[in-house]
Amino acid sequence: MSYAYRFKYIIIGDTGVGKSCLLLKFTDKRFQAVHDLTIGVEFGAKTITIDNKPIKLQIWDTAGQESFRSVTRSYYRGRAGTLLVYDITRRETFNHLASWLEEARQHASENMTTMLIGNKCDLEDKRTVSTEEGEQFAREHGLIFMEASAKTAHNVEEAFVETAATIYKRIQDGVVDEANEPGITPGPFGGKDASSSQQRRGCCG
């Protein structure tokens, strides 16, 4: 299927926060109750619609375990979007966010769009990180923010789509130059010029 753009994402965050479950829910609408430790990197893809245009998302889900860090580090390059995930029931996963961001900023494009996800929001009674703390961290570091649940699907689709919508808007606004971002690939009928000429055709048509 043709697409207007292809965006590459990477999902990062501590082990067990639910990175693989968020991806599985987004691509397959399934939830896995057992912690299936990611070894290195896994991959998923799905096409969504932004501004009436098909956008293909290619998503690399990385292992959160420290021992895989040298492998996963090499996957930052050429990504347009990062989903940085913590677990609202495990405060240490929130405390590690700054070091994850530091690593992303060292290895990724400076134009990377990052979505902070406070996952497992179905476990309200076990919550140790408040929504306000998540919002504040996101505000201070220039990130988009959502709380989500890979179990109930709350905000899962929204998190992936909102990240793409932000990247798309930054291309349209000229903040991100698609020609210089390997994480963004215009499709056969896509690209900023093509979409604006399509809009012109629409107006005259």
Ligand SMILES: Nc1nc2c(ncn2[C@@H]2O[C@H](COP(=O)(O)OP(=O)(O)OP(=O)(O)O)[C@@H](O)[C@H]2O)c(=O)[nH]1
């Ligand atoms: N209640 C609840 N449990 C979740 C949620 N998301 C993930 N889990 C559980 O948390 C555990 C870890 O989920 P994974 O998706 O395997 O975690 P991960 O971040 O990919 O872990 P690594 O592969 O080690 O980096 C599993 O037992 C999941 O069932 C959620 O939204 N709510």
